Amino acid sequence: MTTNILTTSSLSIGYTSKKETVTIAENLNLNLKAGKLIALIGANGIGKSTLLRTITGIQKPLRGTVLLKDKKISNYEPLALAQNLSMVLTEKLPPSNLTVFELVALGRQPYTNWIGTLSDKDIQIIHEAIELTQIGHLSQKKHYEISDGQLQKVLIGRALAQDTPLIILDEPTTHLDLLHKVSLLKLLKKLTHETGKCILFSTHDIDMAIQLSDEMIIMTPETVIQDEPCNLISKGSFTTLFKDEHIVFDSEKGKFMIV
Amino acid sequence: MNNPKRNTILFSLLFLGLIVLFFVNISLGSITIPFKEVYTSLTGGQSSKSTWEYIIINYRLPKAITAVLVGMGLSISGLLMQTLFRNPLAGPYVLGLSSGASLGVAFVILGASVLPSILSGILLSPYGIVLASTLGSTTVLLLVLLVSQRLRDTMAILIVGLMFGSFTSAVVGVLTYFSSAEQLQKFTFWSMGNLGNLSWSSILILSICVLLGLFLSLLSIKPLNALLLGENYAKSMGLNFNKARLIIILATSILAGSITAYAGPIAFIGLAVPHIAKLVFQTSNHTVLFWSTLLFGAAIMLICDVVSQMPGMEITLPINAITSILGAPVVIWLLVRKRSFK
Numbered sequence A: 001m002t003t004n005i006l007t008t009s010s011l012s013i014g015y016t017s018k019k020e021t022v023t024i025a026e027n028l029n030l031n032l033k034a035g036k037l038i039a040l041i042g043a044n045g046i047g048k049s050t051l052l053r054t055i056t057g058i059q060k061p062l063r064g065t066v067l068l069k070d071k072k073i074s075n076y077e078p079l080a081l082a083q084n085l086s087m088v089l090t091e092k093l094p095p096s097n098l099t100v101f102e103l104v105a106l107g108r109q110p111y112t113n114w115i116g117t118l119s120d121k122d123i124q125i126i127h128e129a130i131e132l133t134q135i136g137h138l139s140q141k142k143h144y145e146i147s148d149g150q151l152q153k154v155l156i157g158r159a160l161a162q163d164t165p166l167i168i169l170d171e172p173t174t175h176l177d178l179l180h181k182v183s184l185l186k187l188l189k190k191l192t193h194e195t196g197k198c199i200l201f202s203t204h205d206i207d208m209a210i211q212l213s214d215e216m217i218i219m220t221p222e223t224v225i226q227d228e229p230c231n232l233i234s235k236g237s238f239t240t241l242f243k244d245e246h247i248v249f250d251s252e253k254g255k256f257m258i259v
Numbered sequence B: 001m002n003n004p005k006r007n008t009i010l011f012s013l014l015f016l017g018l019i020v021l022f023f024v025n026i027s028l029g030s031i032t033i034p035f036k037e038v039y040t041s042l043t044g045g046q047s048s049k050s051t052w053e054y055i056i057i058n059y060r061l062p063k064a065i066t067a068v069l070v071g072m073g074l075s076i077s078g079l080l081m082q083t084l085f086r087n088p089l090a091g092p093y094v095l096g097l098s099s100g101a102s103l104g105v106a107f108v109i110l111g112a113s114v115l116p117s118i119l120s121g122i123l124l125s126p127y128g129i130v131l132a133s134t135l136g137s138t139t140v141l142l143l144v145l146l147v148s149q150r151l152r153d154t155m156a157i158l159i160v161g162l163m164f165g166s167f168t169s170a171v172v173g174v175l176t177y178f179s180s181a182e183q184l185q186k187f188t189f190w191s192m193g194n195l196g197n198l199s200w201s202s203i204l205i206l207s208i209c210v211l212l213g214l215f216l217s218l219l220s221i222k223p224l225n226a227l228l229l230g231e232n233y234a235k236s237m238g239l240n241f242n243k244a245r246l247i248i249i250l251a252t253s254i255l256a257g258s259i260t261a262y263a264g265p266i267a268f269i270g271l272a273v274p275h276i277a278k279l280v281f282q283t284s285n286h287t288v289l290f291w292s293t294l295l296f297g298a299a300i301m302l303i304c305d306v307v308s309q310m311p312g313m314e315i316t317l318p319i320n321a322i323t324s325i326l327g328a329p330v331v332i333w334l335l336v337r338k339r340s341f342k
Helices: A048-055 A078-082 A100-108 A120-132 A148-161 A178-195 A206-212 A229-235 B004-027 B035-042 B050-084 B097-113 B117-123 B126-150 B154-177 B181-191 B200-219 B221-227 B231-236 B241-263 B269-281 B286-309 B319-336
Strands: A004-016 A021-028 A031-033 A037-042 A063-068 A085-088 A166-170 A198-202 A215-219 A224-227 A247-250 A255-258
Touching (some): A004 A048, A021 A063, A031 A198, A037 A206, A048 A198, A078 A085, A085 A148, A100 A120, A120 A148, A148 A166, A178 A198, A178 A206, A206 A229, A206 A255, A215 A229, A224 A229, B004 B035, B004 B269, B004 B286, B035 B050, B050 B200, B050 B241, B050 B269, B097 B126, B097 B181, B097 B241, B126 B154, B126 B200, B126 B241, B154 B181, B200 B221, B200 B241, B200 B286, B221 B231, B221 B241, B221 B286, B231 B241, B286 B319
Parallel strands (some): A037 A198, A037 A215, A085 A166, A166 A198
Antiparallel strands (some): A004 A021, A004 A031, A215 A224, A247 A255
């Protein structure tokens, strides 16, 4: 019996401007469970970011609720939210002299005192996060001296140090080559199984997500479905993903073909 | 490498250097006073010449204290702004805060004749100038902040700061047209920067303002460290961004505003000193940077003051000229040597 970490019930996402309300997706009933690696896929502009922004409490839902550990996400204080939900974003880091260790250590901010002193327990958790993400050899390097793939791992290490049951990553595999994409996703898979955390990530690497994730959330203009990859293949959900006759999903091989 | 041992040594050296500089600053000046006499005057003993004692207690000591306060305050306000705006070129002078303060003071000094006499009476008191100056710098900082939220491009923010500078000098130009020679002279002297001429009571007000600003900066150390990863990461780590930003803005406005009111618009200290601290300590951790910037700021301001006194000579150069002569090359060097921007 796995526990639910985040659930949405009859959630509608979108945004309201002065003139109109734009609904991107309606009636979402998603369920993020502990120990699961969940991939969020969908074509560009389908609303993946809006969905992530809504379930992380940055943006208000149009209707319905987002429950994080049985409590409405809008009812969380910023600090309490940071102790339950950590993020890895796509944005570039501003220039600074931060070392890898210091960057990971910033993940402890929700727990430290007013001036940010690290206790022995904080340091122990930081070392664990560094070990889990295998970045120990980099820890004294400046964050701008390491490669994109290494930086992604460091940012994941920071999220781990934040010690939250749920980690959300926005397109962590972009800008990486095949080797680093695979090693990053395998790392995420290992983390969910070893730490019992729930990890949700958005991606365009659908082939890899099918092979490595426990569950997938597919966003299409008509509907949003959550299920295990093999069930989604047998249901034929991937065929509706792209509206283009030249892209066909081969359900035997589990990948997209260009015809 | 960022090891604590190296930091301890650097801090001790810096602290010792600051104390030495403080005494050197007091002993040097247009009138030569033997070091031994300086020491006896400072420790409350009877100096062999009463004029020497008078010069030291009522002129040089207040000036040295002002230099320390000004150096610390401007440097810290520069450090806060560089992190808040994610821009290595931010500083109270470059972002137009000093211009805003100038405008406030210009209105008070030059516009006094236009204002009703009761109001000008209040505004011309020492508190009035501080108030006008702080109001001026806060207004500009809020405007810069407003612009910076619309424009993600940090270079644009600097250009906006420059524009405020031009705008201010234009308005001051218009004001000078309507003011008397006496008012004009007062304003010109103020705008060249002056660390001397502060009475002990003014120093008390300045100290209170600077200490308040530094206290607010101390509270901002943790938020500033979070902001090193950018606004969104900082928020995801539980930072109340609006509150943190308000405190940072308040701190910089109080520091830059009060200092500019008393010592005039002093250029480049706020921009250059945090970079020197970052370069020497090789870190972005604001716990270390706060104290190192504080010490470097005080030390560099004391050096600039010694240089402006031209020891052994009759003349005194305006402090603003010295900080610009020393500061401008530092900034150009920083720009060319791009690595230090990381």
